[in-house]
Amino acid sequence: MVALHRSSLSLIALAALLMISPSLAQTTAPSSPGLVPLQARPKVRIAVLNFDFSNIGLTGAVYSFTDSAGPSKAVSTLLTNLLVKDGTYVVVERSRIDAVLAEQNLGQAGRIEPTTAAQVGRILGVDAVVIGSVTEFGLEQKKGGVNILGFGSQKETQIARVQLAARIVSTTTGEILSVAEAKGEATQVDESISVGGYGSTAQGSNASDRLLSTAAQQALEEVKTKFVAEADKLAALPPVVPLIETLVAHVAGPEITFNKGGTDGLRPGMILQVERVSGEIRDPATGKVLTRKTTPLGRVQLVQVQPNFSVGKVLRGQGFKVGDVAKAVQ
Known part of the structure; x- marks a missing residue:
């Protein structure tokens, strides 16, 4: 009787377990004959294309931060690095993007429309593409000072301002999924003393470069934060079928x-x-x-x-x- 009682309890416990988790008996069964059960979807894959440079506010020389291709490529590279470090997405290497743009004759095309970006994204095999514009990239300089009997002081202020507008585009539909606008500003003040009209300051292209880079970094941090918050939305997209x-x-x-x-x-x-x-x-x-x-x-x-x-x-x-x-x- 004791053995029979224990057997009955075991059957009841097994039945209860199956009622609570009916899927346990189905975890190894494929959904369709011949098909292998799908694994959990990996991280969303994205590509950051070069931003277009639609700004007229760049003052003075083209600084080293902008590279030979202008600030658009530098900004895109910085955003790529930030997203890679964050780790939320799998980000395609810049070299692969440049190769595809060259194959599609888009390397020097400037602004890329969402439909074109979606096509490039499918060739790259990514779920979404980031495109955008550098709407402000400027350096303002202000000078002031006093001079008494040949002795004087001068103050020079440099203000770097960067403004960006970025969009995430679905490679499956060409739809704009998210928009981010951000600004960054950095200031540097230098003072010098002159005697008899002779004096010097520490200003130069390197200082301007650092200011522009700092301002761009501030703006891109905002863009990154906005786009990382959209990860769940992007994960719900149907997987893209790569055109390869x-x-x-x-x-x-x-x-x-x-x-x-x-x-x-x-x-x-x-x-x-x-x-x-x-x-x-x-x-x-x-x-x-x-x-x-x-x-x-x-x-x-x-x-x-x-x-x-x-x-x-x-x-x-x-x-x-x-x-x-x-x-x-x-």
Whole structure:
């Protein structure tokens, strides 16, 4: 009787556990035949494009802080660094962005519209793109002083002001998801004493550079804080399907290895369409490929993604070979 009583209690406890957590019996079952259960979604991937320089308030020389490309590139680089240090998002490297902009002939285009930014973002395989404008980037100088019988003092004040307007654009829809406007200001006062009209101050391009950098940093901290607060909103977006092609690098039965991975926006659970190129049509004048003839071979779902390669399981199809082309379809 004691054994029977204990058995009954065990059955009751098991039934109660299943009633409380019915999902426990389903955690290993895939949602659809042949599909691998999706892993938790990784961090949102973003790219910061060069800000356009729409300001007319830059006074004096172009300081070293602005670099040869003007303040827009310097500001974009600073924002990229701040977001990387924060760690909320995965931020694409500037070199990859510059390469894609060059391929799309957008390197010197200036202002990039949201629809164009979304297209660039899909090529980069990111969920959202940050674009913006430098609306003020100026240095104001004020001088004053006194002179009595050849002895005098001078005061020189420099005020750096930076104002920015930034937007987050969804690469899936081209919609502007968030807007941030911010200002930064930095001041430096230098005094000098002159005798008989001779004197000196410590002013120079380095001081101006530091002031502009400080003002820009203040404004960018505001932008970063605003955009980090939007992380949950961005995480709710549907995952972007990257506009990239990858090649089959290895075939081992139902396991296929591809030569691109997370760096290009591929993620576990994505499904790739694998095709074999049977011919190319080239422009006779430039030699550029106009279109290709391909034969569909099947579909593969990614189950492991590393930065530079990924591994998938065949869902359907056969005859895959090294060198076959694949692209994400969902």
